[in-house]
Amino acid sequence: xxxxSDVTFAISPxxxxxxxxxxxxxxxxxxxxxxxxxxxxSGRMLLRGAPYQPAKPSxxxxxxxxxxxxxxxxxxxxxxxxxxxxxxxxxxSMRELxxxxxxxxxxxxxxxxxxxxxxxxxxxxxxxxEIIRCLLQDPKLLIMDEPTSVLTPQEVDILFQTLRQLSxxxxxxxxxxxxxxxxxxxxxxxxxxxxxxVVATCTPRERTAREMAELMVGQVLTPPARARKPPGPVAxxxxxxxxxxxxxxxxxxxxxxxxxxxxxxLGIAGVAGNGxxxxxxxxxxxxxxxxxxxxxxxxxxxxxxxxxxxxxxxVAAPEERLGHAAAPDxxxxxxxxxxxxxxxxxxxxxxxxxxxVDSFAxxxxxxxxxxxxxxxxxxxxxxxxxxxxxxxGREILQDPSVIIVNQPTWGVxxxxxxxxxxxxxxxxxxxxxxxxxxxxxDELLEISDxxxxxxxxxxxxxxxxQGLTVxxxxxxxxxxxxxxxxxxxxxxxxxxx
Amino acid sequence: xxxxxxxxxxxxxxxxxxxxxILLAGLGELVVEKAGVLNLGVEGMMIVGxxxxxxxxxxxxxxALGFIxxxxxxxxxxxxxxxxxxxxxxNQVATGxxxxxxxxxxxxxxxxxxxxxxxxxTERLSFGPLSDIPGLGTILLRHDLMVYVALIAVVAIWYVLxxxxxxxxxxxxxxxHDAAHALGYKVVRIRLLAxxxxxxxxxxxxxxxSLIRVPMWTVGMTSGAGWIALALVVFAAWRPGRLLxxxxxxxxxxxLQLNLQVAGAxxxxxxxxxxxxxxxxxxxxxxxxxxxxxLGAPAALGRSFHATH
Numbered sequence: 005x006x007x008x009s010d011v012t013f014a015i016s017p018x019x020x021x022x023x024x025x026x027x028x029x030x031x032x033x034x035x036x037x038x039x040x041x042x043x044x045x046s047g048r049m050l051l052r053g054a055p056y057q058p059a060k061p062s063x064x065x066x067x068x069x070x071x072x073x074x075x076x077x078x079x080x081x082x083x084x085x086x087x088x089x090x091x092x093x094x095x096x097s098m099r100e101l102x103x104x105x106x107x108x109x110x111x112x113x114x115x116x117x118x119x120x121x122x123x124x125x126x127x128x129x130x131x132x133x134e135i136i137r138c139l140l141q142d143p144k145l146l147i148m149d150e151p152t153s154v155l156t157p158q159e160v161d162i163l164f165q166t167l168r169q170l171s172x173x174x175x176x177x178x179x180x181x182x183x184x185x186x187x188x189x190x191x192x193x194x195x196x197x198x199x200x201x202v203v204a205t206c207t208p209r210e211r212t213a214r215e216m217a218e219l220m221v222g223q224v225l226t227p228p229a230r231a232r233k234p235p236g237p238v239a240x241x242x243x244x245x246x247x248x249x250x251x252x253x254x255x256x257x258x259x260x261x262x263x264x265x266x267x268x269x270l271g272i273a274g275v276a277g278n279g280x281x282x283x284x285x286x287x288x289x290x291x292x293x294x295x296x297x298x299x300x301x302x303x304x305x306x307x308x309x310x311x312x313x314x315x316x317x318x319v320a321a322p323e324e325r326l327g328h329a330a331a332p333d334x335x336x337x338x339x340x341x342x343x344x345x346x347x348x349x350x351x352x353x354x355x356x357x358x359x360x361v362d363s364f365a366x367x368x369x370x371x372x373x374x375x376x377x378x379x380x381x382x383x384x385x386x387x388x389x390x391x392x393x394x395x396x397g398r399e400i401l402q403d404p405s406v407i408i409v410n411q412p413t414w415g416v417x418x419x420x421x422x423x424x425x426x427x428x429x430x431x432x433x434x435x436x437x438x439x440x441x442x443x444x445x446d447e448l449l450e451i452s453d454x455x456x457x458x459x460x461x462x463x464x465x466x467x468x469x470q471g472l473t474v475x476x477x478x479x480x481x482x483x484x485x486x487x488x489x490x491x492x493x494x495x496x497x498x499x500x501x
Numbered sequence: 502x503x504x505x506x507x508x509x510x511x512x513x514x515x516x517x518x519x520x521x522x523i524l525l526a527g528l529g530e531l532v533v534e535k536a537g538v539l540n541l542g543v544e545g546m547m548i549v550g551x552x553x554x555x556x557x558x559x560x561x562x563x564x565a566l567g568f569i570x571x572x573x574x575x576x577x578x579x580x581x582x583x584x585x586x587x588x589x590x591x592n593q594v595a596t597g598x599x600x601x602x603x604x605x606x607x608x609x610x611x612x613x614x615x616x617x618x619x620x621x622x623t624e625r626l627s628f629g630p631l632s633d634i635p636g637l638g639t640i641l642l643r644h645d646l647m648v649y650v651a652l653i654a655v656v657a658i659w660y661v662l663x664x665x666x667x668x669x670x671x672x673x674x675x676x677x678h679d680a681a682h683a684l685g686y687k688v689v690r691i692r693l694l695a696x697x698x699x700x701x702x703x704x705x706x707x708x709x710x711s712l713i714r715v716p717m718w719t720v721g722m723t724s725g726a727g728w729i730a731l732a733l734v735v736f737a738a739w740r741p742g743r744l745l746x747x748x749x750x751x752x753x754x755x756x757l758q759l760n761l762q763v764a765g766a767x768x769x770x771x772x773x774x775x776x777x778x779x780x781x782x783x784x785x786x787x788x789x790x791x792x793x794x795x796l797g798a799p800a801a802l803g804r805s806f807h808a809t810h
Contacts, residue, residue, distance in 0.1 A: 081797075082669075
């Protein structure tokens with residue numbers, strides 16, 4: 005398969021250059037070539053006028069190319085200084101390195117304790133480790149792959165200040181993101197890829213986000229549409245829900261309460277690791293709670309497991325697609341059976357009606373445009389976006405009365421994400437109640453009727469999503485986590501570490 | 502029972518000797534597991550090391566060459582494991598168990614001509630008058646060279662793992678092989694080298710059994726020492742210093758068992774034989790009650806790595 009074909013682009017010193025494209029457009033392969041992880045079959049690269057063809061990442065690093073990865077390339081059991089040392093050529097002694105980390109982190113307003121274990125850091129702090137690892141090598145070109153997906157709006161502000169400072173010092177920055185508004189505020193130029201080819205270049209400030217999105221997908225996008233109806237009777241009621249996390253690094257839920265009516269969409273924001281996973285588990289029935297903490301259409305279900313709740317109409321699609329939402333080595337048909345058998349009646353006297361299961365799986369594939377050779381394919385073989393469409397579609401087609409989704413469009417390209425959001429809204433229009441947990445604020449603002457934020461296991465009181473600004477949401481999410489708040493936000497929440 | 506027949510200094514000295522084979526093999530396995538590989542074939546590599554070392558020592562008349570032969574034999578067997586698990590992505594648990602069974606059978610085959618032969622004697626080091634110090638001299642200064650090699654290896658492996666870049670990279674590979682690969686480290690090569698080191702150390706441990714501790718060759722003579730070494734790594738929470746203490750504890754049980762029999766104690770041998778495993782289970786329970794991190798297991802332990810691009 006050809007991931008990139010005949011790609012040409014240039015980036016000058018001090019420029020912030022955006023690389024745009026859907027999943028599978030070839031952005032990752034392109035930056036991996038620049039970073040020396042993949043070798044191009046043909047073509048040439050020039051770095052500051054000299055031919056540049058790194059055979060391995062260490063060579064790229066030596067020549068001044070540094071990269072911050074999308075999924076952090078960090079080691080949880082090692083401390084900050086050790087993590088930084090692993091990404092450097094010829095690192096100095098640990099003591100000297102710790103000094104330099106402190107110095108650089110002060111210079112750029114990114115506080116970090118070199119002796120702390122990375123496993124104990126928040127997502128924003130982990131990203132600082134990666135950035136400082138790059139800065140210590142005095143890079144000429146800094147590649148950032150989806151850096152803001154795990155940050156609060158305030159943390160994004162601080163990151164952008166750092167990046168602007170770097171670009172003012174002459175560092176070229178190659179910036180990959182799905183978030184078009186961010187690219188409009190930060191980037192000077194943009195190169196847009198589709199199916200491995202450059203389809204357009206533009207100056208982001210002069211374009212609207214919609215125009216750029218349409219260049220990416222090559223078709224006109226319609227925003228999710230819905231017919232607003234007055235909300236129906238209460239579908240799901242949660243009161244005083246406190247549970248501890250099954251995961252040693254997890255967050256306990258503390259006194260969660262909300263009421264959700266039929267046809268209503270509740271959007272729950274929050275930075276990763278503030279109890280999102282636990283909330284989904286407690287609602288789906290994987291964590292049990294006192295009986296009356298969770299009520300489904302008035303019926304207490306707190307002691308019921310997932311299948312009993314499914315039978316009553318509550319379904320859930322967790323964040324982790326492989327291993328939680330789907331069994332990686334089982335076929336799509338088998339995966340359709342696993343969550344669908346309760347509501348679709350696939351079992352007869354303990355025997356599986358495979359024909360019915362397979363036609364259910366086929367229906368999901370057709371209705372949600374899942375690109376796969378067939379339903380016999382293992383879930384593992386699907387790309388992330390396609391599997392996500394399958395997982396969400398599987399729940400939606402079970403005709404639930406309440407659906408809980410966590411990160412429904414994480415890692416899914418723009419067109420598919422729009423389709424998933426539309427499907428959730430259509431489901432709500434038919435009278436189902438939707439709980440959408442997500443870290444994508446634009447997504448939540450697009451689909452939610454009411455809005456709440458999770459912060460260290462506590463849920464803010466839900467409020468109407470209309471008229472909510474991103475700044476207000478940021479404060480609901482707890483402000484900037486332990487950031488050096490040199491600029492605007494001097495509130496008490498911002499000082500938390 | 503006459504406990505006064507047990508001389509503490511002599512007991513401690515024999516404890517150090519009894520601990521040396523499992524200490525050597527345990528250190529090797531510790532390095533392997535720190536790199537994220539679980540090799541359950543320690544027993545097999547030890548017994549192959551035992552017969553290879555024995556055969557070379559008998560053939561050449563040199564115990565030193567014998568130990569080298571044992572290390573090479575153990576490493577050669579571990580190479581099979583390395584190729585199967587690192588390049589062909591075979592399951593590490595199944596391959597390790599197969600390695601143990603293969604090693605036991607293969608060593609019996611090549612050992613057929615060596616039953617009943619005495620190997621050349623390994624001389625004890627003499628520290629002159631120092632060795633005659635009562636107590637301390639008996640405990641520490643009247644041993645053969647391999648005992649000191651094993652003790653130095655404890656310090657050396659601790660130093661390399663915690664204070665050098667090589668050790669940092671090894672731990673990184675064992676923690677998160679995908680991230681290590683993304684940073685440009687050769688995961689498979691590093692793991693293969695760790696596996697070879699582990700095999701050589703297990704082979705040394707086996708050769709110590711057949712050349713010094715017993716000293717002769719009998720079929721299946723490791724009798725579970727490899728499994729004790731494996732338990733030892735978990736017991737030690739992947740720390741070389743604690744591994745030494747564990748080896749002395751487990752070795753001490755073996756030494757005590759012989760002494761108690763001499764003293765006429767009526768403790769069934771089987772209780773003492775099972776005690777290392779019981780202690781390991783207890784330690785595991787205590788440590789996991791304190792939470793996952795206290796165990797200190799490398800996060801990528803036992804997981805196969807395959808570069809996806």
